Amino acid sequence: MVKGTKDKEIEALASVSDALADLEQDAIGRILQWAANRYGVQAVETPDGEHEAGDDESPDGPGHFEDVGDLFAAASPSTEAEKALVVAYWFQEIKGEADFGSQTVNTQLKHLGHGIGNITDALQQLIDKRPSLVIQTRKKGKTKQARKQYKLTTEGCRKVDKMLRSGDEG
Numbered sequence: 001m002v003k004g005t006k007d008k009e010i011e012a013l014a015s016v017s018d019a020l021a022d023l024e025q026d027a028i029g030r031i032l033q034w035a036a037n038r039y040g041v042q043a044v045e046t047p048d049g050e051h052e053a054g055d056d057e058s059p060d061g062p063g064h065f066e067d068v069g070d071l072f073a074a075a076s077p078s079t080e081a082e083k084a085l086v087v088a089y090w091f092q093e094i095k096g097e098a099d100f101g102s103q104t105v106n107t108q109l110k111h112l113g114h115g116i117g118n119i120t121d122a123l124q125q126l127i128d129k130r131p132s133l134v135i136q137t138r139k140k141g142k143t144k145q146a147r148k149q150y151k152l153t154t155e156g157c158r159k160v161d162k163m164l165r166s167g168d169e170g
Contacts, residue, residue, distance in 0.1 A: 065094060072112055075163040080116045081125040082163070083109055085133060085152070089160040092152050099137045099149040123150055131155045 020028050065071040068090040077083040087108050091100040106119040116122050126134040133156035140147040152160075 065090075068108055069112055071164075072114070074167045075160060076167050077163065080122045083114050084116060084119060084122040085126055085156060086160055086163070087112075088134065088150065088152055089157065093157060093160075099151045101147060101149055103147065120148070123148075126156065129155075133159055 020031065023031070065074065068087060071090050071094065072083075072086055075082075075086045075089075077086045084105055087105045088100050090108070091097045091104065102119045102123055105123075106116055109115050109119075123134055126132070127136065132153050134150050134152055136148050137151045138149045140149070
């Protein structure tokens with residue numbers, strides 16, 4: 001590591017420490033989780049080992065959407081795969097679920113009036129992208145039609161964040 005880079009990291013750590021010094025533990029957890037989501041780094045654990053979901057109160061964090069419809073409208077997805085990606089983001093990043101099922105995502109899309117003909121194909125398109133936007137985490141059952149669970153990758157979260165930023169600019 002270059003000396004100048006190390007000095008900048010130390011300065012950044014000092015700034016973060018100063019900024020968080022007078023805040024309560026819950027607020028610190030929300031801020032660090034927001035930063036982890038924003039910069040695409042591994043999730044932050046609280047001192048008790050619990051994983052915290054995105055900041056539900058910050059106007060800048062992913063949790064500032066009151067419902068999935070608001071998120072969907074802000075992201076303006078155009079393809080079926082993007083629609084699935086946005087709703088998956090709702091469950092994983094905003095609701096704080098570890099993974100999501102394809103049926104859960106498509107049911108929510110149907111409630112929004114945007115049901116997908118074949119949700120498995122849409123999710124497979126997201127898996128096939130390089131880098132992958134979604135990964136399969138497990139399969140319940142042995143048949144081809146068995147229920148599968150999925151998780152967004154860091155790149156998948158970044159894609160939705162980019163869609164949201166594009167919506168803010170337009």
